Amino acid sequence: MNEDRISGNWKQFKGKVKEKWGKLTDDDLDVIEGKREQLAGRIQERYGYAKDQAEKEMKDWEDSNKYKW
Template sequence: MNWDIIQGKWQQFKGSVKQQWGDLTDDEIDQIAGDRDKLTGKLQEKYGWAKEDADRHIDDFFRDKS
């Protein structure tokens, strides 16, 4: 899925993101605002994943949303 679309529809994705990655707070999800780099960084921070792992999880998650 195109990240411009994700950014534009971030309000719609927030609930799904929170359900998928429950360790993210509502404030963190608001701060991410559809920015892939911010989401990657937060997932690395919260889950201890390498960048590549975080990117894979993001790709898998949003692939299902397209």
């Protein structure tokens, strides 16, 4: 498995993503399909973040929830 895809079941995981980043649509989550880079890009787009800010927010969220990509 590609190391930048979320391990496990994306359908279960995407609910947690939507809890954190509620501006992401179901269509966004379908396009992301567990790909970390796609998630970062959509967070940037929806929230107007710079790449570094989106990456930091994702890293903090991963660390606090023990999610592994």
